[in-house]
Amino acid sequence: MKIESVYFDEEHHLFRETLRAFVEKELKPHADEWEQAGMFPNELFRAFGKLGYLGLRFPVEYGGQGLDYWYTVVLCEELVRCQSLGVGVGLLVQSEMATSVINKYGTPEQKREFLAPAIAGEKIAALGITEPGHGSNVANLRTTARRDGDDWVINGSKTFISNGTRANFITLAARTGGEGARGVSLILVPTDAKGFSVGRALKKMGTHSSDIAELFFQDVRVPVSNLVGEPGRGFAYVMELFQGERLVLASFANGIMQALWEEALNYGRAREVFGLPIVGHQAWRHRLADLLTQMEAARQLTYFACDRLNRTASAQKEVSMAKLYACELVKRVAETVLQLHGGYGYMEEYPVCRFYRDVAAFGIGAGTSEIMREIIAKEAIG
Numbered sequence: 001m002k003i004e005s006v007y008f009d010e011e012h013h014l015f016r017e018t019l020r021a022f023v024e025k026e027l028k029p030h031a032d033e034w035e036q037a038g039m040f041p042n043e044l045f046r047a048f049g050k051l052g053y054l055g056l057r058f059p060v061e062y063g064g065q066g067l068d069y070w071y072t073v074v075l076c077e078e079l080v081r082c083q084s085l086g087v088g089v090g091l092l093v094q095s096e097m098a099t100s101v102i103n104k105y106g107t108p109e110q111k112r113e114f115l116a117p118a119i120a121g122e123k124i125a126a127l128g129i130t131e132p133g134h135g136s137n138v139a140n141l142r143t144t145a146r147r148d149g150d151d152w153v154i155n156g157s158k159t160f161i162s163n164g165t166r167a168n169f170i171t172l173a174a175r176t177g178g179e180g181a182r183g184v185s186l187i188l189v190p191t192d193a194k195g196f197s198v199g200r201a202l203k204k205m206g207t208h209s210s211d212i213a214e215l216f217f218q219d220v221r222v223p224v225s226n227l228v229g230e231p232g233r234g235f236a237y238v239m240e241l242f243q244g245e246r247l248v249l250a251s252f253a254n255g256i257m258q259a260l261w262e263e264a265l266n267y268g269r270a271r272e273v274f275g276l277p278i279v280g281h282q283a284w285r286h287r288l289a290d291l292l293t294q295m296e297a298a299r300q301l302t303y304f305a306c307d308r309l310n311r312t313a314s315a316q317k318e319v320s321m322a323k324l325y326a327c328e329l330v331k332r333v334a335e336t337v338l339q340l341h342g343g344y345g346y347m348e349e350y351p352v353c354r355f356y357r358d359v360a361a362f363g364i365g366a367g368t369s370e371i372m373r374e375i376i377a378k379e380a381i382g
């Protein structure tokens with residue numbers, strides 16, 4: 001089925017078709033196994049690297065494809081159809097969240113050491129921002145990096161870090177200067193550095209096939225050359241690059257809503273209640289019509305944000321609107337589609353059950369819905 005949009009040309013459609021076939025054939029059959037194992041295999045990073053999916057937007061020079069955000073949007077919409085959301089989360093943390101900043105502000109040496117192997121799937125990356133005491137308030141984070149000769153000496157802890165149990169390096173936000181946003185820098189920390197340790201692998205409500213961990217840093221030394229961009233600009237970089245991360249979340253949400261819609265139609269047409277298929281009852285027809293209308297609005301808002309981000313590299317308000325709207329809507333869609341399934345929707349063997357759990361985090365990760373409203377209000381109202 002073709003996803004219609006004025007923004008897509010034949011190459012985008014072809015990319016989607018190829019990806020959809022790959023997801024159906026190579027990923028979906030393993031979804032239950034990976035969910036139960038609580039982890040998809042590391043080899044998937046390499047497989048995705050070989051296919052070029054980990055470097056869609058990155059320069060050809062470092063092994064990337066040199067494409068734009070549209071391909072990332074399509075990748076996200078299609079990956080979620082494997083019915084194991086953790087796969088998309090793990091891979092997009094690698095290809096968008098932890099590495100974009102290296103691509104944009106990293107030195108050639110950093111790109112060779114960290115970006116190129118991440119694009120190839122040879123190194124696994126994680127983004128370390130959230131701390132036990134500070135999540136939304138990134139400017140207030142407490143992990144420190146003190147300069148000592150030619151090293152940074154890092155102390156502190158992070159939590160909820162996706163890919164955290166298996167990452168080869170962390171793109172870490174740490175305080176190199178004084179208080180507030182201007183004291184924050186980004187530093188690349190190899191996880192084989194002495195003093196680094198992984199705490200608990202945390203048990204999540206959903207997205208079971210991706211890992212999430214606590215990380216500890218005790219006098220971890222890394223060369224000063226591992227600082228990305230300028231010291232004290234880390235907060236600004238994070239805010240800039242969160243745009244890509246939020247576009248990813250909105251696109252995951254749109255992909256899941258599409259999959260849920262198909263589940264609703266399949267089930268609602270096959271199951272009869274009181275002599276009619278469920279979707280033959282006007283109560284459901286109207287409810288579904290409302291959902292479809294809102295889903296289309298979410299998708300087009302996301303595409304609008306993507307277009308702006310591609311053209312101007314600065315679309316804070318638009319991306320925040322797309323993330324807010326799509327990520328709140330997907331929770332309502334999952335709830336409604338579960339309700340349409342009756343008791344079966346509550347059973348693990350129906351995809352809606354897993355989706356319902358997975359989407360509970362959509363208003364939290366990559367900036368909460370409240371923070372999205374703050375950003376929109378600040379830009380629109382002042």
Ligand SMILES: Cc1cc2nc3c(=O)[nH]c(=O)nc-3n(C[C@H](O)[C@H](O)[C@H](O)COP(=O)(O)OP(=O)(O)OC[C@H]3O[C@@H](n4cnc5c(N)ncnc54)[C@H](O)[C@@H]3O)c2cc1C
Pocket residue numbers: 093126127128129130133134135136137159160161162163207212361364365366367368369370371374
């Ligand atoms: C599945 C998952 C994966 C994640 N992966 C990563 C990762 O890879 N790397 C990483 O660094 N982090 C990751 N996180 C952490 C995530 O980014 C944080 O959970 C999120 O930023 C919120 O921070 P917090 O949990 O500390 O909540 P808090 O900041 O403590 O917020 C608690 C509540 O207060 C609200 N609130 C906060 N500020 C305001 C305000 N000014 N006005 C009104 N309400 C407000 C919030 O919206 C929220 O509802 C992940 C989280 C999840 C659930």
